[in-house]
Amino acid sequence: xxxxxxxxxxxxxxxxxxxxxxxxxxxxxxxxxxxxxxxxxxxxxxxxxxxxxxxxxxxxxxxxxxxxxxxxxxxxxxxxxxxxxxxxxxxxxxxxxxxxxxxxxxxxxxxxxxxxxxxxxxxxxxxxxxxxxxxxxxxxxxxxxxxxxxxxxxxxxxxxxxxxxxxxxxxxxxxxxxxxxxxxxxxxxxxxxxxxxxxxxxxxxxxxxxxxxxxxxxxxxxxxxxxxxxxxxxxxxxxxxxxxxxxxxxxxxxxxxxxxxxxxxxxxxxxxxxxxxxxxxxxxxxxxxxxxxxxxxxxxxxxxxxxxxxxxxxxxxxxxxxxxxxxxxxxxxxxxxxxxxxxxxxxxxxxxxxxxxxxxxxxxxxxxxxxxxxxxxxxxxxxxxxx
Amino acid sequence: xxxxxxxxxxxxxxxxxxxxxxxxxxxxxxxxxxxxxxxxxxxxxxxxxxxxxxxxxxxxxxxxxxxxxxxxxxxxxxxxxxxxxxxxxxxxxxxxxxxxxxxxxxxxxxxxxxxxxxxxxxxxxxxxxxxxxxxxxxxxxxxxxxxxxxxxxxxxxxxxxxxxxxxxxxxxxxxxxxxxxxxxxxxxxxxxxxxxxxxxxxxxxxxxxxxxxxxxxxxxxxxxxxxxxxxxxxxxxxxxxxxxxxxxxxx
Amino acid sequence: xxxxxxxxxxxxxxxxxxxxxxxxxxxxxxxxxxxxxxxxxxxxxxxxxxxxxxxxxxxxxxxxxxxxxxxxxxxxxxxxxxxxxxxxxxxxxxxxxxxxxxxxxxxxxxxxxxxxxxxxxxxxxxxxxxxxxxxxxxxxxxxxxxxxxxxxxxxxxxxxxxxxxxxxxxxxxxxxxxxxxxxxxxxxxxxxxxxxxxxxxxxxxxxxxxxxxxxxxxxxxxxxxxxxxxxxxxxxxxxxxxxxxxxxxxxxxxxxxxxxxxxxxxxxxxxxxxxxxxxxxxxxxxxxxxxxxxxxxxxxxxxxxxxxxxxxxxxxxxxxxxxxxxxxxxxxxxxxxxxxxxxxxxxxxxxxxxxxxxx
Numbered sequence: 001x002x003x004x005x006x007x008x009x010x011x012x013x014x015x016x017x018x019x020x021x022x023x024x025x026x027x028x029x030x031x032x033x034x035x036x037x038x039x040x041x042x043x044x045x046x047x048x049x050x051x052x053x054x055x056x057x058x059x060x061x062x063x064x065x066x067x068x069x070x071x072x073x074x075x076x077x078x079x080x081x082x083x084x085x086x087x088x089x090x091x092x093x094x095x096x097x098x099x100x101x102x103x104x105x106x107x108x109x110x111x112x113x114x115x116x117x118x119x120x121x122x123x124x125x126x127x128x129x130x131x132x133x134x135x136x137x138x139x140x141x142x143x144x145x146x147x148x149x150x151x152x153x154x155x156x157x158x159x160x161x162x163x164x165x166x167x168x169x170x171x172x173x174x175x176x177x178x179x180x181x182x183x184x185x186x187x188x189x190x191x192x193x194x195x196x197x198x199x200x201x202x203x204x205x206x207x208x209x210x211x212x213x214x215x216x217x218x219x220x221x222x223x224x225x226x227x228x229x230x231x232x233x234x235x236x237x238x239x240x241x242x243x244x245x246x247x248x249x250x251x252x253x254x255x256x257x258x259x260x261x262x263x264x265x266x267x268x269x270x271x272x273x274x275x276x277x278x279x280x281x282x283x284x285x286x287x288x289x290x291x292x293x294x295x296x297x298x299x300x301x302x303x304x305x306x307x308x309x310x311x312x313x314x315x316x317x318x319x320x321x322x323x324x325x326x327x328x329x330x331x332x333x334x335x336x337x338x339x340x341x342x343x344x345x346x347x348x349x350x351x352x353x354x355x356x357x358x359x360x361x362x363x364x365x366x367x368x369x370x371x372x373x374x375x376x377x378x379x380x381x382x383x384x385x386x387x
Numbered sequence: 388x389x390x391x392x393x394x395x396x397x398x399x400x401x402x403x404x405x406x407x408x409x410x411x412x413x414x415x416x417x418x419x420x421x422x423x424x425x426x427x428x429x430x431x432x433x434x435x436x437x438x439x440x441x442x443x444x445x446x447x448x449x450x451x452x453x454x455x456x457x458x459x460x461x462x463x464x465x466x467x468x469x470x471x472x473x474x475x476x477x478x479x480x481x482x483x484x485x486x487x488x489x490x491x492x493x494x495x496x497x498x499x500x501x502x503x504x505x506x507x508x509x510x511x512x513x514x515x516x517x518x519x520x521x522x523x524x525x526x527x528x529x530x531x532x533x534x535x536x537x538x539x540x541x542x543x544x545x546x547x548x549x550x551x552x553x554x555x556x557x558x559x560x561x562x563x564x565x566x567x568x569x570x571x572x573x574x575x576x577x578x579x580x581x582x583x584x585x586x587x588x589x590x591x592x593x594x595x596x597x598x599x600x601x602x603x604x605x606x607x608x609x610x611x612x613x614x615x616x617x618x619x620x621x622x623x624x625x626x627x628x629x630x631x632x633x634x635x636x637x638x
Numbered sequence: 639x640x641x642x643x644x645x646x647x648x649x650x651x652x653x654x655x656x657x658x659x660x661x662x663x664x665x666x667x668x669x670x671x672x673x674x675x676x677x678x679x680x681x682x683x684x685x686x687x688x689x690x691x692x693x694x695x696x697x698x699x700x701x702x703x704x705x706x707x708x709x710x711x712x713x714x715x716x717x718x719x720x721x722x723x724x725x726x727x728x729x730x731x732x733x734x735x736x737x738x739x740x741x742x743x744x745x746x747x748x749x750x751x752x753x754x755x756x757x758x759x760x761x762x763x764x765x766x767x768x769x770x771x772x773x774x775x776x777x778x779x780x781x782x783x784x785x786x787x788x789x790x791x792x793x794x795x796x797x798x799x800x801x802x803x804x805x806x807x808x809x810x811x812x813x814x815x816x817x818x819x820x821x822x823x824x825x826x827x828x829x830x831x832x833x834x835x836x837x838x839x840x841x842x843x844x845x846x847x848x849x850x851x852x853x854x855x856x857x858x859x860x861x862x863x864x865x866x867x868x869x870x871x872x873x874x875x876x877x878x879x880x881x882x883x884x885x886x887x888x889x890x891x892x893x894x895x896x897x898x899x900x901x902x903x904x905x906x907x908x909x910x911x912x913x914x915x916x917x918x919x920x921x922x923x924x925x926x927x928x929x930x931x932x933x934x935x936x937x938x939x940x941x942x943x944x945x946x947x948x949x950x951x952x953x954x955x956x957x958x959x960x961x962x963x964x965x966x967x968x969x970x971x972x973x974x975x976x977x978x979x980x981x982x983x984x985x986x987x988x989x990x991x992x993x994x995x996x997x
Contacts, residue, residue: 008463016822019815023826030853037852103672108665109658110672124978125971126936129947133971136963322838329940336841340848349849356841357833364836446895472901483896487914496910497900542896549900 034350043347050075056345058333060249071342078338079359085252085334086321089259093320096260097267104268105275115268122265128326130262135254135330153245154235160248161235171224178217185209251332255324263320270316274309275301307378314371321363335359395458397422397553397584398443404451405438405608412438414608415452422552425585427595427616430605431631436588439605440555443586444475457552473501476546480558482538484530490517490541491526494548502549509548516544520574536567540574547578554578556587590635596620604628687968699958712962713969716953720969723789723949729781733792736772739765740795748984755909766799785863789944791973797867797945798935802928805871809878814908816883834876840937842869847941866938874931881927885920886912922992925985929978936974946970 004010035045050072057067061077062084103115122130139157141147147154147161154161165172186206235245278301286300287293327334333341339356343349398420405413413435420426428436441447442454445461445468454461456471485493494513498504504512517523520540522533530538539559546554556575560568572594579585579598589595595602595616602619604612604627612619612628623629659669690707694714702709713720722733743765746752752761773792776782788796815827834842846869851859859865889912897907917924939947947970953959954966 006465008465008468010463011465012820016820019823020826033855034853106668108668108672110669110676114672114676120979121975124933124975124982126933126947126974128936128939129967129971129974132947132951133964133967136967140961140963325838325840326937326940328840336838336844339841340844343848349852353845353849357837360837360841444899446898469901469903472899475899477896477899479892479896479899481890481892483890483892485893485896485911485915487918497902500906500910501901501903546900555899 031350038347038349041347045348045350047351049346049348049351052346054342054345056341058338059331060252060333071346074338074342075335075355075359078333078335079363081327081333082321082324082335082363085255085259085324085327085332088256089263089324090317090320092256092260093263093267096264098271100264100268101271101275104272119265119268122261123269125262127258127262127323128329130258131254131326131329134257135250138250138254152234157250158247159250160253161245162248163234164246165221166225166233171220174224175217175220178213178220182210182213182217185213249332251327251330254330255327255332258326259320259323263316263323266316267313270309270312271305273312274305277308278304303378310371310375310378314368314375317371318364318367321367322360396420396455397424397457398586399455400439400442400452401455402452403439403442403449403454405435405442405447405449412608413442413449416608416610418603418610420553420584420586422584423582424600425579425583425598426587426601426603427599428586428588428603428605429590429592429595429631429635430611434605435608436605437557440477440557440586440588443553443555444472444477446477473549474551475553475555476549476551477555478539478542478546478557478559480561482530482535482542482562484538484542484545486530489527489529490522490533493530493541494545497545498548512548512550513544516547517541519547519577520544521570534567535563536570539563539567539571543571543574543578553584553586556585556589558588558590560589560591592620592632592635604631606631699962703961708965708968709962710965712954712959712965716959716966717969719790719953720946720949720966721791723793723944724787725789725792726781726783726787729775729783732772732775732780732783733788733790736769737792737795739768739772740799743799744981755913762799762803766803769796769799785861788863790949791946793943794935794945797863797870797938797943798932800867801870801874801931801935803871804867805874805878805931808871808875809882810913812875812879813882813886816879817886831876831879834873835880839870839873839934840940842873843937843941845869846872862941863943866941866943870931870935870938873934874927877930878924878927881920881923882916884923885916885918888919889915918992922985922989925981925988929982929985932978932981933974946973 005014038045051070053068053070054074055067058065058074058077058081060081062080063073063077065073065077100115100118103111104119106112106115138159141155141157144154144156144158147156149155152163186209233245235247236243282300282304283296286296291299324334325336328337328340331337336356339352339359342352346352396419398418400416400418403413403416403418405411416439418439428439430436438447442449442461443456445454449461457474459467459471461467461471484490485496488496491510491513494516495506495509498509498512499506514523514526517526520543522537522540522544525533525537525541530541533541543559559575560571563571568591572591575585575587575594576598585598587594587599599616601613602616603610604619604623604625606627612623612625614623619628620632623632660666686707688707690705691710692702692705692707693710699709699711702711718727718730721737722730725733743761746761746765747758752758771777772780773788773796774783774785812827812831816824816831818824818827843866846865847862850865893911893915894907897911902910936945936947938945944952950966950970954963959966
């Protein structure tokens, strides 16, 4: 028996069985205890509750929602809210980060100092503190009656009111698609090998494509426009309340601003790192070819830097997506807050935790898949850069 | 492990087989090394000579045949492996000194934690062997502050501090600049003259001629030729051996 | 061939300025824009924070609210709540001392003299022990104060320190398990690590605080504070394990082989040869992880702890200081900034020093 324990193969098998077995036993024990405890409270396990109505409401939703809707609909709303907030924050953070990052790599000392101060301050203050801060700032804005006005928008403690076009929902969505096409078309045209100058310069075709798509968008807007109303619907005070326009709730704006500022400071560092990774030799070679500084930037520095920063950027975006869970701190009904509320109200703890894990796994995996595609598309062919 | 050991050869290898995936690294090797014998193994790269000596202290696991070292068979028994490794010292091509310890600590650590020797005794032993490899003055330096030849001599001293009965050398001079090879070989010659059982993988044919009791030529995982040095260098029978020798000796 | 080096004439002050900031029209424009932004922000900030600010509580909240600038009186009036939470007022010196002990411990562990496994463990054990005794009392004539009364900065520091104290050894265990030759052990551990990493910290904290009591037998549940620390330590260790594993991959395979050839056992090899080198490789990333995890302790406010953010909310949220939220948040942000900034500067310094010593 003792000599058997000294045998390497026996030992290895035993260790593995013990390790996996004890973990599995622990998880199983937890699940069983949880089921018993829940059963005592009269909660039966299973996913039937998904089809019951919730009895409570969400404060932010892009889809129609009320207390009679079933749980599965609320989970969907939560995921869409998370993705919407995440994408907004991600786009804003990227804009902020690019500006600050460029300032940090600029040849101008003052601009560099400004960029560095920004990064040093906002990177070193926890995100949730910044969320609290912006939420307090917004909710301390004046009441609708004394609202600040700027560019047709109203800033109030009840949220930000922005003008929206008086256009039907379907037409608005179609117009948005057309605008996206206007951006995507030139890129696609630029990559299609078949279009080898049968109609003249490639750039002319690209421009024509974009213009056509934009014209399409304008036509859709004109057709879909609601009759007898001005094109833009401005918010305005009527009685004690604000009418018209679209309200962006303080929870959403506080989160989006905080994520943009905090995430921007991280992205700025990634942008800076990306530009630093571009070898001096490549730029000198480009300059020595007689390219103008602007063309050196757009043709050499930017493309190479983008490739260097993309993998790190992908991680940062995943992090930002997960940061939307801070919504619960100010009461924004993102996916996680829906999960927490569901546990409170329905008591279906185990099932809901399972849904939570599956939801974030799906979000992480799909983001990773998107970035892998982009990475592959722009990767340098061969290995000229990394030797 | 006792110092009064059962008699018999220091190392006995019978029908040793070793695969890396589908690559057959060692094919049915038979080799016996007597106590106090000095063996030099040579052969082209990829011929399995390093794998062979790494099987002797089970840095590699063999998958067929038997390896018996100092009367103990190396098998899946964990205690046997630990016991054998204490009695078999090894010197590597790339020295593998511990960079976060001084030269002295490199030599003291194994006797202290493996053989449980008191610190003072381990230090005396370490200094004695550093003296023997002729670098006592470097004891307090870190490996990165030494030249390659000095590092390899420390590595030899480190292995000797465990007072092993067999020493394995895995291409000890291949990573060295030419002017440092001699200082390492000198130490190895001294060691040989004191009666240590040595198995050396090396291309230093001068060393082989001077020290070895037997020279072994390996190719494609097999022992092709095995002879005392005089016979090996003057009248080898195999074509592959002759070709190899002419390359190494540069004629 | 000889070159004659002509030193450029020493430029005057004005020319120097011109060369640095106004070399080309574009540079001049950039400089001007940056300068305007900086001057505007610095002036506004100074005016708000210093020139027009009120520092004393003399006039009460009303006088303070009337002032054009910052109302630092709220800090003067409420700093004890922010730093120590609901800890009994006469005993708050203990809370302060406990914070000092944690800070001293952190500073000591930044010194290379303490970078051996045993010394670091000793320093952290002593520091945390001292903190615990001071805060909890019940011995040495100190009155007993339960965990539910801990709060403010003191609680934030406690959660951070215990997270690291539990999380670090756990991270090393996870890294070793993931690196194991035994396929089922390394796969299962990989699954756990990647699973935890794919979840947001808040969801883990929530699970440990709210859900876990359902799934554990009564005697294992423990206090909510310690459950949350466990969750936060698990999260920390999942990230740190990957950092440690990266450090281990940087240790050449020959190191472990040499140790094996000398007859060292697995634990001797890991403890004496692999880990010391791996930790050195992983040091910059580790400091970075500490920085991130310090910032993330602020998230426990969501599961209902009275740490520094919650105590800050309480400091302005009740009664007469309602208007002074900016000052309170600025104060807390400053505290966080001091800790996080100095730690990350230290990390950057270490990284520079290591990259120099490698050359």
